[in-house]
Amino acid sequence: MKLIITVFSFLVCVQSVYAELMIEITEGSDTALPIAIVPFANKGGFPIPYDVSRIVANDLQRSGDFDALPIGKMLSLPEKFDQVHFRDWRMLGQNYVLLGQLKYSEYTKKYVISYELIDVLSQQRVLGEVLSAGPKGLRKLAHKISDAVYEVITGVRGVFSTKIAYITLKQLTKNKQEYKLHVADADGKNDFVLFKSNEPMLSISWSNDGKHLAYQSFHSGRPAIYIQHIRSGDQRKVTSFKGLNSAPMWSPDDSSLVMTLSKDGNAEIYIYDLATNKVNRLTNHYGIDTEASWSPDGKEVVFTSDRSGKPQVYRMNIKEKKPERLTFVGNYNARPRFSKDGESLYYVHRSRGSFHIAAINMKTEEQLVLTSKTSLDESPSVSPNGRMIIYSTLRGKNSVLAVVSVDGGSKYFLPSNSGDVREPAWSPFLN
Amino acid sequence: MNKRPSQKTKIELLLNAIKSIYSTNDKRFLVASLLLHIVLFSMLLVSWQSSDPVKLNSIPSSVQARVISLDELKALRSKREAEQKKIVDRKKALTKQKKDKLRKKELKRKKELKRKKDLKKKEAVAKKKKKEVKRKAAEQKKIQIQKKEKAKKERLKKEKKQKEAKQKEEELLKKKNKVSEQIKRKVREQRLLDKMLQAEAEREQDLERELEAERAAKALSRQQELALEQELSETEKFLSLIRSRVVNQWHIPPKSTGLSVVLQIKLLPTGELSSVRIIERSGVKAFDQSAENAARGVQKYPVPEKRELFEKQFRVFSMRFAPS
Numbered sequence: 001m002k003l004i005i006t007v008f009s010f011l012v013c014v015q016s017v018y019a020e021l022m023i024e025i026t027e028g029s030d031t032a033l034p035i036a037i038v039p040f041a042n043k044g045g046f047p048i049p050y051d052v053s054r055i056v057a058n059d060l061q062r063s064g065d066f067d068a069l070p071i072g073k074m075l076s077l078p079e080k081f082d083q084v085h086f087r088d089w090r091m092l093g094q095n096y097v098l099l100g101q102l103k104y105s106e107y108t109k110k111y112v113i114s115y116e117l118i119d120v121l122s123q124q125r126v127l128g129e130v131l132s133a134g135p136k137g138l139r140k141l142a143h144k145i146s147d148a149v150y151e152v153i154t155g156v157r158g159v160f161s162t163k164i165a166y167i168t169l170k171q172l173t174k175n176k177q178e179y180k181l182h183v184a185d186a187d188g189k190n191d192f193v194l195f196k197s198n199e200p201m202l203s204i205s206w207s208n209d210g211k212h213l214a215y216q217s218f219h220s221g222r223p224a225i226y227i228q229h230i231r232s233g234d235q236r237k238v239t240s241f242k243g244l245n246s247a248p249m250w251s252p253d254d255s256s257l258v259m260t261l262s263k264d265g266n267a268e269i270y271i272y273d274l275a276t277n278k279v280n281r282l283t284n285h286y287g288i289d290t291e292a293s294w295s296p297d298g299k300e301v302v303f304t305s306d307r308s309g310k311p312q313v314y315r316m317n318i319k320e321k322k323p324e325r326l327t328f329v330g331n332y333n334a335r336p337r338f339s340k341d342g343e344s345l346y347y348v349h350r351s352r353g354s355f356h357i358a359a360i361n362m363k364t365e366e367q368l369v370l371t372s373k374t375s376l377d378e379s380p381s382v383s384p385n386g387r388m389i390i391y392s393t394l395r396g397k398n399s400v401l402a403v404v405s406v407d408g409g410s411k412y413f414l415p416s417n418s419g420d421v422r423e424p425a426w427s428p429f430l431n
Numbered sequence: 432m433n434k435r436p437s438q439k440t441k442i443e444l445l446l447n448a449i450k451s452i453y454s455t456n457d458k459r460f461l462v463a464s465l466l467l468h469i470v471l472f473s474m475l476l477v478s479w480q481s482s483d484p485v486k487l488n489s490i491p492s493s494v495q496a497r498v499i500s501l502d503e504l505k506a507l508r509s510k511r512e513a514e515q516k517k518i519v520d521r522k523k524a525l526t527k528q529k530k531d532k533l534r535k536k537e538l539k540r541k542k543e544l545k546r547k548k549d550l551k552k553k554e555a556v557a558k559k560k561k562k563e564v565k566r567k568a569a570e571q572k573k574i575q576i577q578k579k580e581k582a583k584k585e586r587l588k589k590e591k592k593q594k595e596a597k598q599k600e601e602e603l604l605k606k607k608n609k610v611s612e613q614i615k616r617k618v619r620e621q622r623l624l625d626k627m628l629q630a631e632a633e634r635e636q637d638l639e640r641e642l643e644a645e646r647a648a649k650a651l652s653r654q655q656e657l658a659l660e661q662e663l664s665e666t667e668k669f670l671s672l673i674r675s676r677v678v679n680q681w682h683i684p685p686k687s688t689g690l691s692v693v694l695q696i697k698l699l700p701t702g703e704l705s706s707v708r709i710i711e712r713s714g715v716k717a718f719d720q721s722a723e724n725a726a727r728g729v730q731k732y733p734v735p736e737k738r739e740l741f742e743k744q745f746r747v748f749s750m751r752f753a754p755s
Contacts, residue, residue: 021748022693023674025725026755028683065685095682095724119720121727126720154684155717387685 032067032410033153035060036089038099039071040113041079046104049135052113052142056098059146059160059187062403063387064410066150069094081116081125089120096120098149110134113141117149127152139190159383162186163427164390165194165204165213166401168418172198180418181215183230186383186426188401188414195228195235203247203291204425207254213425214238214248214257225259225272239272247291248272252298258282260290269303271318282321289314291335295342302326302336302345313347327360329367335379339406340386346370346406348378357391357404370408377402381426390414392422463515470522474529665735666744672733680728683754684717691753692722698745702732710749722752 037057042048060066075088078099089097100115110132117127127148133141140161147158163183170178179201184191195201197219205214207227214227224240225248239245243262250257257272261279267288271280283289287307294301302315305323310331314323327333332350339346342362349358349367354375360367371377376394383390386406393402399422401414414421693711698704707726713719734745 021670021744023670023677023748023750025674025677025681025722025750025752027678028681028725028754029679031682033682065682090730095728119724121724153717153720155715156685 030409032065033096034069034092034094035066035096035098035149035153036069036074036092036094038074038077038079038097040100040102040115041077043101043103048102048104048111048138050138050142052102052138052145053098053100055139055142055187056146056149059143059158060150062187062412063150063158063160064405064412065154065387081118084118086120086123094120096126096149096153098145105132108132111138111141113145115145117152139185143185143187156387157385157429159186159385159388159426159429162384162430163210164188164381164401164414164424165206165427166392166424167201167204167422168416169420169422170418181213181228182418183213188416194230194233202423203249204423205249205257206425206427207250208252208428209254210428210430212250214250216246216248225257227274238274249293251294252296258292258294258301260292269301269316280318282316282318283323285323293337295338296340297342302338304334304336313345327367333358337380337382339382340384344406346380346382346389348380357389359406368408370404370406371402371411372408373411374402379423381424382406383426384429388426390424390426392424463519466519467522470526473526662740665737665740669733669735669745673729676729676732677725677750681725681752682721684715684721687715687718687721687754690715690718691751692719693749693751694722694726695747695749696726696732697747698732698734698741700734700738700741702734704729704732711751718752722750725752726750 037053037060039051040053057068061068069092073092075092076083076085078084078097079101080099084097084099097118097120098115099118100113102111102113104111111134112130112132114130115128116125118124119126129145129148131141131144143160146160150156150158150160164186165181165183168180168182170180172178176198177200179197179199180193181195181201181204182191183194194213195217197217199218199221201218202216206212207214211231212227212229214225216223217226218224220237220240222240223243223245225238225245226235227238228235238248238257239259239261241261241263243265244260244267246260248257248259251271254274256274259270259272260267261270262268264281266286267290268284269282269289269292271282272278273280282292282301283303283305285305285307287305289303289305289307292301292303299319300315300317302313304311305314306312307314307323308325311334312325313327313333313336315326316323326336326345327347327349330349330351332348332355334348336345336347338344339359345360345362347358347360349356349369351369355377356369356374357371357377357380358367358369370389371391371393374393374395376399377391378393380389380391382388388403388405390401390403392399394400395402395413399420400416401421401424402411403414404411690713691711692709692713695708695710696704697706697708704727707723709719709723732745734741
């Protein structure tokens with residue numbers, strides 16, 4: 001009898017399994033999303049200063065989220081939706097195809113670009129626009145297309161139209177060096193020098209409106225913190241207290257800077273109010289406290305302190321002023337920067353004598369080293385969409401800029417012909 | 432001296448004449464005078480009541496006297512009497528006429544009064560009659576209500592009686608049934624007892640047979656179980672293969688932790704995708720699209736060759752995409 005009941009129950013279970021068949025997918029592919037960016041057709045044959053579709057392909061490829069199909073592998077080069085042979089693109093394993101046309105208007109002296117993004121699998125057009133720009137604006141326009149494509153597919157805003165700032169060092173003579181403060185597109189192109197000096201410059205920080213930079217410079221003969229307007233070049237000295245004036249970082253509302261000062265005898269963290277020029281001391285410890293940065297909500301700061309004997313990352317509520325240690329793995333963890341959502345913290349971590357960029361999850365306290373293949377990584381700065389981190393690293397004999405995705409999945413270097421490149425800072429969204 | 436009497440003699444003569452007049456006709460003149468006065472007063476009274484003013488003859492303010500002889504006096508007196516009588520007769524006639532008029536008027540007034548009185552009386556009678564009718568109607572209504580209430584009470588009483596009777600009947604029936612059931616049960620128990628005794632005897636014989644049947648059933652169940660296990664393992668195998676193919680096609684968009692989308696997949700027996708439909712959205716378009724594309728991206732789904740298993744499990748199934 002028992003057996004009969006068992007068999008019956010088993011059958012019932014099996015039947016219920018049949019009724020509720022559900023396949024759970026909790027993982028995805030490790031590979032980037034395949035996309036074919038077909039060279040935009042030049043209607044009219046007027047010379048084009050920039051290859052727009054190539055810039056878009058490079059942007060998407062660099063993000064690490066896309067894998068652009070080489071042009072040589074394309075079976076056709078459609079210009080319009082109705083020229084797309086879906087079977088071909090599907091055979092090539094492509095999920096999306098970006099195609100377009102470009103035409104120069106003698107009348108407006110502008111290039112008119114129309115492009116379409118096509119979902120190969122659903123065989124539908126998911127994006128389409130007509131844009132125009134002058135010859136100098138083509139690069140910017142290409143980044144705009146990249147942003148739109150990135151956002152429609154991933155749901156996250158693209159950062160291809162943002163800027164980066166960094167400092168280059170050139171050894172002029174044995175005892176003379178030249179430091180330059182550069183501002184460039186996020187892909188490292190289109191750069192210009194905002195300020196140069198024979199004295200060191202450090203710690204660049206973008207204001208959240210994207211109009212100013214704050215940095216530390218020694219060009220007046222002693223360490224001081226400056227703010228410079230990017231468009232006009234106007235420079236203003238903010239602090240030059242006795243001793244250290246370093247590591248400025250804009251507050252989320254741009255009303256103040258958090259910085260390191262040693263005017264009271266020891267390197268401590270202060271908040272400098274830009275409207276009243278008053279300072280508010282946050283830390284008070286005989287150890288060195290420096291490299292502070294704000295939490296996204298502006299209620300906390302994180303900073304490096306060697307109060308435990310070795311540099312470690314601490315967090316402090318700016319009202320309570322009670323420091324809390326966050327990093328415990330390794331004997332060197334410094335230069336912390338919050339992710340845009342405040343859920344992760346990125347910092348420089350030393351492991352086996354090498355310096356890497358690491359991340360710690362603020363909820364689970366799980367630590368992940370993002371840049372294990374490079375050494376002497378420093379100065380991490382998070383992209384405004386929170387997806388990428390730019391940092392400087394040693395490549396050969398020179399310091400270069402590199403970008404890594406926040407999950408450590410992809411990485412690339414930014415080309416430079418300016419010797420040592422260091423102290424990168426990623427701008428906020430600029431439009 | 433005799434022809435011309437003195438002044439004193441004249442007066443005495445007049446007085447005597449007057450005295451003689453009064454002495455001869457004293458009673459008639461007095462009655463006439465009284466009547467005249469009455470008539471005058473009556474006329475005055477009537478004229479006060481009537482709208483027509485009464486015209487009185489003017490009385491001469493002075494009397495011209497002259498000496499007359501006794502014969503003349505007698506003639507005058509008879510003439511006056513005749514005139515007086517005529518006046519009196521006319522006055523009488525007038526009075527009578529007036530009286531008649533007054534009487535007629537009075538009669539008319541009385542008649543009118545009577546008519547009004549009669550009318551009032553009639554109205555009062557009619558009113559009374561109406562009131563009476565109304566009262567009677569109210570009384571009738573009251574009687575009807577009372578009748579109805581009475582009828583209702585009677586009906587309820589009747590129903591109650593019927594109900595009680597029914598209850599009694601039912602109770603009686605129950606009792607009867609109970610008794611009957613008890614009897615039946617006793618009979619049945621007795622029969623069962625007999626059967627049990629008989630069955631007890633047969634059980635020994637059946638036991639062996641039952642054991643044999645159970646062994647056979649066991650063998651059959653095991654076979655079924657094995658078949659099902661095989662089927663399930665087959666299902667699991669294909670599920671695993673499908674999962675693997677879909678995972679390879681799924682490019683999870685950034686910042687998707689915590690999102691979940693469920694798709695309904697319909698396949699052809701060849702493993703080709705017939706249709707894909709989102710049945711539970713995540714709320715993030717890019718995420719839903721990525722899952723849909725993953726499902727579409729599988730060129731051919733691995734499915735069992737057994738048609739029955741395919742129809743059961745793989746013709747239509749669901750996939751939940753929820754990155755861990």
